[in-house]
Structure formats: structure tokens, C-alpha cells
Amino acid sequence: MITKQTITIVGASGSTGTAISSSLLRGNYRLLLCGSDLAEVQKVVDAVKRHIAAAEVEALDCTLDACWEADIIVLAVPFAEVQEVADRIREVVNQKVVISLASPQDNAHDAPATGVVAELQKLLPYAKAVRVSANPFTGSKPAEAFIAGDDAEALQTVSELVSTAGYRPVVAGAGTTDASATEGKV
Amino acid sequence: MYELFFEEFNKKVPLTAEEQEQIKHYLTPKKLRRKQYLLQEGDVCKFIAFVEKGALRAYSVDENFTENIIQFALEGWTISDLYSFLTGEPAVYNIDALEDSELVLISKSAHEEMLQTIPKYETYTRLNITGAYLAMQRRITTIISSTAEERYQDFINLYPHIAQRVPQHMIASYIGLTPETLSRIRKKLSSGR
Numbered sequence: 001m002i003t004k005q006t007i008t009i010v011g012a013s014g015s016t017g018t019a020i021s022s023s024l025l026r027g028n029y030r031l032l033l034c035g036s037d038l039a040e041v042q043k044v045v046d047a048v049k050r051h052i053a054a055a056e057v058e059a060l061d062c063t064l065d066a067c068w069e070a071d072i073i074v075l076a077v078p079f080a081e082v083q084e085v086a087d088r089i090r091e092v093v094n095q096k097v098v099i100s101l102a103s104p105q106d107n108a109h110d111a112p113a114t115g116v117v118a119e120l121q122k123l124l125p126y127a128k129a130v131r132v133s134a135n136p137f138t139g140s141k142p143a144e145a146f147i148a149g150d151d152a153e154a155l156q157t158v159s160e161l162v163s164t165a166g167y168r169p170v171v172a173g174a175g176t177t178d179a180s181a182t183e184g185k186v
Numbered sequence: 187m188y189e190l191f192f193e194e195f196n197k198k199v200p201l202t203a204e205e206q207e208q209i210k211h212y213l214t215p216k217k218l219r220r221k222q223y224l225l226q227e228g229d230v231c232k233f234i235a236f237v238e239k240g241a242l243r244a245y246s247v248d249e250n251f252t253e254n255i256i257q258f259a260l261e262g263w264t265i266s267d268l269y270s271f272l273t274g275e276p277a278v279y280n281i282d283a284l285e286d287s288e289l290v291l292i293s294k295s296a297h298e299e300m301l302q303t304i305p306k307y308e309t310y311t312r313l314n315i316t317g318a319y320l321a322m323q324r325r326i327t328t329i330i331s332s333t334a335e336e337r338y339q340d341f342i343n344l345y346p347h348i349a350q351r352v353p354q355h356m357i358a359s360y361i362g363l364t365p366e367t368l369s370r371i372r373k374k375l376s377s378g379r
Binding site: 001002003004065068069071091092094095096125126153 | 187210211212213214215216217218219222223224225226227228229291293295296
């Protein structure tokens with residue numbers, strides 16, 4: 001794609017934010033980073049720009065505005081926080097791809113029984129919910145990233161994004177059964 | 187976010203509150219900053235864009251790297267590379283923002299689903315395309331049969347609000363003149379008043 005896509009990462013502070021931002025900037029993307037502490041998010045922007053001077057990356061304190069500008073939204077927050085974020089951004093993410101990186105394995109206490117995608121889709125009924133879980137333990141190089149969702153076009157978009165980030169995309173099927181994505185049953 | 191879109195829609199085809207809510211679910215709100223691209227030549231155009239706020243232009247770039255503007259879109263207007271949108275072929279136009287803008291995008295899949303399921307959307311689309319066709323006919327007639335001065339006068343009379351918001355060199359491009367020729371015409375017109 002020639003036209004630069006805008007990706008908003010919600011929960012972009014700390015090492016996770018730096019890692020996601022650095023890997024996505026290998027592609028033709030412009031990044032808007034949001035987090036609860038703007039100073040921390042700005043540190044991520046500064047760190048990324050030290051490595052990639054020409055990177056189009058910016059810290060924004062308004063998640064709603066950042067998601068309004070975005071073509072794709074990445075929720076890099078634990079599942080327990082997804083509902084609160086969804087409530088804030090619902091009106092501006094219609095028809096947009098919204099990716100959750102929440103992992104039921106890592107957050108067993110708050111993991112929904114029906115699967116992250118199904119829950120995210122319920123919270124954002126007119127967005128295209130997708131879940132991505134990276135599995136660095138398969139021994140395969142590059143590491144695999146499992147992708148679950150119901151919208152074929154969104155799965156294609158996210159597969160391209162995951163490839164850009166250096167992972168091998170493995171589409172694990174419909175979102176309602178995305179437990180398989182966690183377990184790597186493909 | 188969708189106020190102007192539905193105001194314009196209702197002028198063409200009145201909707202019930204329920205129909206409006208149904209259509210709203212298919213729309214993508216999008217903010218674009220000044221000078222950012224909505225579409226670049228070579229990509230497949232995946233959207234029809236309605237301008238809620240701001241200004242955009244569509245243009246091609248020739249072998250001498252000259253930009254040829256084919257359309258402006260201000261509040262209430264629609265802009266796209268329709269050929270690319272409908273056929274899936276790569277776009278020949280670039281579309282970018284002349285001002286910070288708020289758009290309502292209709293994706294190809296949303297467009298097709300609404301055509302199938304919402305008859306009033308089909309009527310709205312037909313009226314939009316008919317209007318665009320008439321405007322294009324008028325534009326071709328002006329370009330092939332009017333003098334440079336008439337073309338400029340025609341533009342100012344038809345689109346006074348665009349003339350106030352867009353730089354002169356872009357107006358020159360839109361009416362097929364060099365900036366120097368337009369400057370001479372403007373000088374002549376102002377001295378003649």
C-alpha cells in the first residue's frame with residue numbers, strides 16, 4: 001500500500017509500547033501513541049525517534065481524537081481495561097479494525113470465557129474486532145503470531161501488519177472460537 | 187460527527203430515525219490533517235469520502251510533475267477516485283487534505299451492503315452520481331468552449347466559497363491555466379472594474 005496508514009496504539013507506554021512501535025515503523029505507517037501517562041508515552045516516542053529519526057510517531061493525550069484519526073487501532077492493554085477504553089472510543093471506531101493484544105493466558109483472572117474477540121466485538125459492535133497473540137515458544141523463525149477475527153478483510157489487513165512487524169501470521173479462524181488462537185491450535 | 191452527512195442525505199432522500207441509525211453503523215468517521223493523503227495514485231481506492239469539515243482535492247500528476255486538479259471538495263461534498271472504487275483497479279488520482287478535515291468514509295463493502303439492503307441509500311447514490319455527471323458535463327463544456335477569462339469567471343460565479351479558501355495556483359490548475367496566465371487575467375479584471 002502506497003498511502004500511509006495511521007495506527008493508534010492505546011496503552012503505548014513502557015517497553016511494550018517501544019517494542020510495538022519500533023516493529024510497526026518498519027512498514028508504511030504513521031503512529032499515534034496514547035497512554036494514561038503522557039510523559040511516559042512521550043519517552044517511548046523519544047526512544048523510537050532515537051533509533052528511527054524519520055519515524056512519524058507522536059504522543060497524544062486524547063485517546064478519542066487519536067482513534068478518530070486512526071485507520072487501525074491497537075489496544076495494548078490488559079483485558080480488564082478494554083471495556084473502559086471501548087467506552088471512550090466507541091463512537092469513532094465504526095468499521096475500523098480494532099486489534100486487542102490481551103491474552104487470556106496472561107490474565108487468567110479476567111479472561112472472558114467466550115474469547116477476547118467475541119467480547120471485544122460485543123463492546124464495539126460496529127468495529128472489526130481482531131485478536132493477535134504472539135507465540136515466541138514455537139521455535140519457528142520468525143516467531144508466529146496467531147490472528148483471530150470474523151471479518152476476512154480485517155484478517156488480511158492484520159496479517160500484513162503482523163508480517164511487517166516481523167512475525168509469521170497464522171490465521172486461527174473465527175473470533176468466537178479464538179481460544180484456539182491462544183493455544184496455537186490452527 | 188455525521189450531522190452534515192445526514193443533513194445532505196435527508197435533503198435528497200428523507201430518512202426515518204431508524205433508517206438513519208441503520209446507515210450510521212456502516213459509516214467510518216475519519217480525521218485527516220492538512221497535507222495528509224486519503225489516497226495516493228497506484229493504490230486501490232477503498233472509500234467514498236464525504237466532507238463534514240475542511241477541504242480536500244483530487245489531482246493527477248503528469249510526466250513533468252505538474253499537478254492537475256480535477257476536483258475540490260468542501261463541506262457537504264463527496265470525493266473519491268470513482269473508477270478505482272468501482273472497478274478495483276489502481277487509482278490514477280491522489281486525494282489530500284487542504285485543511286484539517288473531518289470525513290465520513292463509506293467503504294466498498296459498506297457501500298455494496300447498503301445498496302443491497304437499504305433502498306433509500308440506492309436512491310441517494312443514484313442522485314449523487316447523476317449530480318456528479320451533470321457537473322462533469324458542464325466542466326468539460328467550459329474547458330473546450332470558453333476562453334481563459336470566461337473559465338475563471340465561471341469558476342468564481344459557481345464556486346465563490348472555494349475561491350476564498352484555495353490558493354490561486356490551485357484554481358489555475360483546476361481551470362487548466364498556468365498560474366501566470368491566471369495572474370494576468372485577475373489583473374485585467376481588477377483594472378477593468
